[in-house]
Amino acid sequence: MAVRSGLTRPRATVKALFLLAALAALLLYGILPAVVVIGYSAGIGWLPALAQYVQYLYVPGLWLVLILLVDVTTAYLISLTLLTLVTPYLFQGLIYLLNQLSRLGYDRKISAARLHAADFPDLQVVGITGSYGKTSTKEFLSTLLASQYPVAKTPANNNTAIGLANAVLGSLKPDTKYFVGEYGAYRDGEIRAMTEILRPRIAIVTAINEQHIELFGSLEKTIEAKYELIAALPPDGVAVFNGDNPHCQAMAKRFDGHKLFYSAKGKMQITGTKTAVMAMNIRENADSLSFDLIDSREGLSDDHKVAVVLKLLGRHHVDNFLAAASAALHLGMTLPQIAAAAGAIRPLPGTMYPRQGKDEIRIIDDSYSVNPDGFLAALNYLEQVPGRKILITKGMQELGSAAVDAHRRVGEKAGKVADFILLMDRSYEDAWREGIGHNETHAQTTVYTQASDAIEYLRKILRAGDTVLLEGRLPPTVLDFLTDGVDDCADCN
Numbered sequence: 001m002a003v004r005s006g007l008t009r010p011r012a013t014v015k016a017l018f019l020l021a022a023l024a025a026l027l028l029y030g031i032l033p034a035v036v037v038i039g040y041s042a043g044i045g046w047l048p049a050l051a052q053y054v055q056y057l058y059v060p061g062l063w064l065v066l067i068l069l070v071d072v073t074t075a076y077l078i079s080l081t082l083l084t085l086v087t088p089y090l091f092q093g094l095i096y097l098l099n100q101l102s103r104l105g106y107d108r109k110i111s112a113a114r115l116h117a118a119d120f121p122d123l124q125v126v127g128i129t130g131s132y133g134k135t136s137t138k139e140f141l142s143t144l145l146a147s148q149y150p151v152a153k154t155p156a157n158n159n160t161a162i163g164l165a166n167a168v169l170g171s172l173k174p175d176t177k178y179f180v181g182e183y184g185a186y187r188d189g190e191i192r193a194m195t196e197i198l199r200p201r202i203a204i205v206t207a208i209n210e211q212h213i214e215l216f217g218s219l220e221k222t223i224e225a226k227y228e229l230i231a232a233l234p235p236d237g238v239a240v241f242n243g244d245n246p247h248c249q250a251m252a253k254r255f256d257g258h259k260l261f262y263s264a265k266g267k268m269q270i271t272g273t274k275t276a277v278m279a280m281n282i283r284e285n286a287d288s289l290s291f292d293l294i295d296s297r298e299g300l301s302d303d304h305k306v307a308v309v310l311k312l313l314g315r316h317h318v319d320n321f322l323a324a325a326s327a328a329l330h331l332g333m334t335l336p337q338i339a340a341a342a343g344a345i346r347p348l349p350g351t352m353y354p355r356q357g358k359d360e361i362r363i364i365d366d367s368y369s370v371n372p373d374g375f376l377a378a379l380n381y382l383e384q385v386p387g388r389k390i391l392i393t394k395g396m397q398e399l400g401s402a403a404v405d406a407h408r409r410v411g412e413k414a415g416k417v418a419d420f421i422l423l424m425d426r427s428y429e430d431a432w433r434e435g436i437g438h439n440e441t442h443a444q445t446t447v448y449t450q451a452s453d454a455i456e457y458l459r460k461i462l463r464a465g466d467t468v469l470l471e472g473r474l475p476p477t478v479l480d481f482l483t484d485g486v487d488d489c490a491d492c493n
Contacts, residue, residue, distance in 0.1 A: 411435025
């Protein structure tokens with residue numbers, strides 16, 4: 001047995017020390033690193049201090065074991081050497097183990113959802129995809145169908161495989177007749193994987209544009225990813241396309257099955273196919289949209305037309321409603337039923353959502369997801385609003401190579417509409433200013449990247465009667481300043 005200072009350790013003492021060393025090793029090399037890794041992934045703020053603590057304890061902990069076998073100096077040197085060699089592999093191993101455990105839980109949830117979905121062979125599934133408009137279309141269609149039938153849906157803006165699996169497991173009931181799901185993608189193959197959980201019988205493509213080019217690499221790859229939903233349709237499935245979007249038209253040409261087109265621009269035929277649903281006489285009011293909904297499959301007479309009023313802001317919502325109405329008509333709803341159910345539709349938070357601000361300021365919150373077409377539609381609405389107009393934005397994300405041109409185009413429109421433009425991100429500032437400068441504009445453009453500076457600027461310029469348009473996800477403190485405790489109001493005029 002190893003000795004130190006000429007004294008022989010009693011056998012019981014040595015065993016106790018070995019046990020203590022083993023427990024210390026377990027704590028240092030097993031439990032604490034795992035806590036550090038999990039905590040870092042969860043974003044827990046006090047973990048850096050614990051990580052430092054673990055680092056400092058590695059050396060004495062390992063030294064405690066070695067000192068029983070060799071002298072103090074050698075033990076310390078060996079512990080330092082082993083620490084340097086072993087620590088990275090320990091953390092890599094822990095990370096790998098945690099990833100595998102997470103993947104195992106993910107796979108089990110997906111498998112459970114598939115099995116549960118198989119218990120509903122008669123379930124009518126509507127899948128919705130596109131670059132934008134997915135969530136609004138899903139909510140509109142769910143509201144229409146729910147006025148007549150038991151309906152389940154993916155909640156909020158959940159559009160991933162695990163979100164779909166959770167919805168299948170949590171919302172499908174024995175009497176559920178329809179399921180409306182949002183199918184999103186951040187890379188190719190993701191929508192295909194979702195259709196293996198719940199295969200749609202109706203697929204809606206809302207629109208395709210530059211949104212997400214940064215993720216997919218090109219517009220062509222974006223289209224391919226979205227087409228996975230169409231490719232998953234059964235032989236008797238139906239594809240619903242936005243007939244006013246050229247990329248949707250191109251997708252439709254590839255599909256040989258039953259397809260429906262809708263149009264808010266009065267197009268009677270699209271790629272040789274008669275338009276199924278149209279909106280005509282569209283009127284954009286201060287607090288609503290009104291138009292004639294036409295089932296053009298049966299002609300354009302008054303018998304196939306109904307007046308619809310939506311308590312929504314922004315003409316682009318007509319496109320999303322037509323997508324929902326096309327599916328609802330195909331599933332058996334009548335025009336009067338659709339018009340009546342449309343009265344229950346309300347704006348979603350962050351999507352042209354009206355709010356009453358402090359000091360008689362009106363806020364239009366369009367901060368959820370910003371893309372070029374939606375941004376321009378919001379500016380078109382703002383253009384007809386009386387009084388001074390203030391745009392606050394961080395710009396558009398995930399546009400890749402299309403970003404400069406998109407910001408220039410939106411900037412040109414913003415310069416014509418807004419009195420004040422507050423940019424809270426310097427990305428593409430030159431493109432913004434170039435677009436704004438194309439006009440003989442009176443817009444005052446300012447850049448403040450810090451919320452506190454932006455708030456001070458707004459404090460100076462805001463006055464009663466102003467309308468503030470929020471585009472893109474902004475610091476919560478800015479919205480808090482604008483509302484200042486005023487109750488949220490989705491029906492504010």
